[in-house]
Amino acid sequence: MTKTKRLVYLSLMVSQSLVLYIVESFLPPISFIAPGAKLGLANIITLSVLYISGFRDALAVLGMRIFISSMFGGGFSAFLYSISGGILGLLAMGITKKFHKLDISIVGVSVSGALFFNIGQMLAAALIIQNLAILVYLPILSYVSVGTGIFVGIVAKFMVERMSFMNFATKKIK
Template identity: 75%
Template sequence: MNRTKKLVYLSLMISQSLVLYIIESFLPPLSFIAPGAKLGLANIITLSVLYISGVRDAFVVLSMRILISSLFSGGVSSFIYSISGGMLSLLAMSATKKLSRFDISIVGVSVSGALFYNIGQLLAAAAIIRNIKILMYLPVLAYVSVGTGIFVGIVSKFLVERSGFKKYITKAP
C-alpha cells in the first residue's frame, strides 16, 4: 500500500473511532451494573485495525483517538486513564492474537483487551491516589469486561470479515 492510501485508511479509522466514542458519550452509562463501566464502542475500530493491518496501525489509531478525544472532551485525567488502559489493552490483544495456535478467536482477543483496559485504568488510579486497594474493584470490572468484550469482539468480527480494506492492506506478491 502506498503512503497516500495508508494515510487515508488510518484517517478513516481514526475518524470512525472518534465517532463511536462520541456516540457512546450520548448513551446512558452502565452504572446500574458497575460504576464507571462503558461499552467501549471505539475499541471496535482498534480491534478491527489490529486484525486488518496489524499492531502498528492499531497503535496509531488508538493513540490518536485517545489524544484527540482527550483534547476535546476529557482533559488530562481522561488522557491518563485512557492511555494507560488503552496501551495495556493493545498489548494484551496483540499477545493474545499471537496465541492463534490455541484457536483464540477475535472475541477472545477482545475479552482480553477489555479486561486489561480495566486493569490499566485501575493501575493508573492506584498511582494517582497512591492506594493499591482500588484494585479490589477489579473483580466487578472483570465481570463487566467479559460482556463488553464479547459485544466488541462480535461486532469487530463482522467488520473484519466484511471490510473492503483488506485488499488494500495486503502486500502485492
C-alpha cells in the first residue's frame, strides 16, 4: 500500500471511529446495568484496523480518536481515562490475537480488549483519586464488558469480512 493510500485509509478509520463515538454519546446510557458503562462502538474500528492492517495502525487510529474526542468533548480527565483503558485494551487485543494457534476468534479478542479497557480505566481512576477501593467496582464492569465485547467483536468481524476486497487484510479471520 502506498503512503498516500495508507494515510487516506487511516484518516477514514479515524473519522469513522469519531462518528461512532459521537453516535454513542447520543444513545441512551446503559447505566441501569452499571453506572458509567458504554457499548464502546468506536472500538469496532480499532479492532477492525487491528485485523486489517496491524497493531501499529490500530494504535495510530486509537490515539488520534482519543486525542480528538477528548479535545472536543471530554477534557483532560476524559483523555487520561480513555488513553489508559484504550492502550491497555489494545495491548490485550494484540497479544490475544497473537495466540491464533489457540483458535481464538475476533470475538474472543474483542472481549479481552473490553476487559482490559475497564481494568485500565479503573487503575487510572484509582491513581487519580488515590484510593484502591474503587477497584471493587471492577467485577461489575467486567461482567458488562463481556457483553459489549461480544457485540463489538461480531460487528468488527462483519466489517473486516466486508473490507477484505480492499486487499488490506492478509488472511481470513475466524
